[in-house]
Amino acid sequence: MPVGFWRRCAYLHRDHFKAKAQTDHMSLATIATSEKLLAWYDVHHRELPWRMPPRDIAKGMLPDPYHVWLSEVMLQQTTVEAVKPYFRKFLDTWPTVTALAAADREDVMKAWAGLGYYSRARNLKACADTVAALPEARFPASEAGLRALPGIGAYTSAAIAAIAFNEPAAVVDGNIERVISRLFRIDTPLPEAKPEIKLRVEEIMPRSRPGDFAQAMMDLGATICTPRRPRCMLCPLRDDCEALSKGDPEFYPVKPTKSDKPTRSGAAFVAVRPDGAILLRKRVDKGLLGGMTEVPTSAWTARIDGIDTVEAAPFPAAWQKAGVIEHVFTHFRLQLTVFRAEVPDRAPEPGSFWSREILTEALPTVMKKVIESALPGSTKRLK
C-alpha cells in the first residue's frame, strides 16, 4: 500500500473528528476518546435481552422505554445474570406498563421475591400506576420528567432518557465512576468525587449517541475496566488513561473503608398443619423486607445470644428445634434458630394465614432458608 494512502486516511480521520467536534461542541481530544469507545462498543458490546444493538440504533430505532425502565430498576445494585430470568418473567407476565399497572400488587411482590431490595418492587408498581395514568400511558420522555417518578433517581432517569429517548443525559453509575476516576486519575474519594465525575462525563459524552455511549461505558467497566485486575491491554482507552500511565489503575476509585457488620439473632417458627400448609404472615410495608411474607419470628436482637428459644413462639405447641440458619443482609448478619411443630388446624391470628403454595409466596431468600431448614425439599421446585 502506497504511503500516500495512509496519509490520506489519517487526514480523513482528522477531518471526521473535526466535523464531530463542530456538531457535538466538543474538543478534539475528548472526541477522540469517545469515538474510540464507541468504535469498541460497535464490535464488543454485550448482547442483553433488554438492549437494542448499536446497528439498530444506527438505523434510527430505539428500545421500548418500558423494557429499559424495567431492566434499569432491576439492575440497581444487582448483577446482569441475576436480573435476566426476572426480566423475562416480568415481561412474559406483564408485557406493557399498562398490564403491570393492572396487576395485583401482591403478585408483583411474589414475582420479585429473591431479587432483593424490595422497595424497588413497591416503587416499581407505584411507578407503573403513575405512568399508566398519564396521557396515552407513556413514560415521560425527559430526564427531569422521569426523575420525578418513584424509584427513579439520578442514575436511572439519565439512563432511560439517554437509552430510550436519545436525550444527551450524563449517565453515571458505579461502572462509569470507576472508568472516569481511572481515566482522569481522580484522587478525591467517593462520594465526594461525584460532581467532578459527572462534569467529566459531560465533557467526553458525544451528543450524537448518548444511549450507546452510556452503555459502552458500562460494558467497558463490566468487562475491561473491572474493579480488580483490569484488562488494560485490551482497553480501547488505554492510550488516554491517566491512571494506567502512572501504573496504578486498580487504586481507583478511592473509596472509604466500610465498618464490619454486627450480628443479630432470633428464633423463627415453622408451624405445619396436617395438610402441609405453613403459617405465614405479612411484614409491614416499609423497612427491611417491607411488604414481603415471613414465618412468625421473635424480634431480632443485636445480641448473638438473643431470644432463640421457644419462649418467643406465636402460640404453644410441641416446638422442636429444626436447625440454625445464617443470612447476611446489607448491614448486619442474622442467625435464626428454627423451630418446627406439627399443629392441628387452627384459626390463624389476625394478619396471619395458612399457605400450601410456598413456592409462589412472596418469600424473601432468608425465609426460604428458614423453611428449607425445617422442611427439607419444600422450597425446591421439582423440575
Added chain:
DNA sequence: CAAGCGTGGTT
C-alpha cells in the same frame, strides 16, 4: 447526608 436496604458471585 449518612444510614438503611438483599442477594449471590468472586477473590
Added chain:
DNA sequence: TAACCAAGCTT
C-alpha cells in the same frame, strides 16, 4: 473465610 462487589434510591 471474610471482604468486596453489582446498571442506586429513599429518608
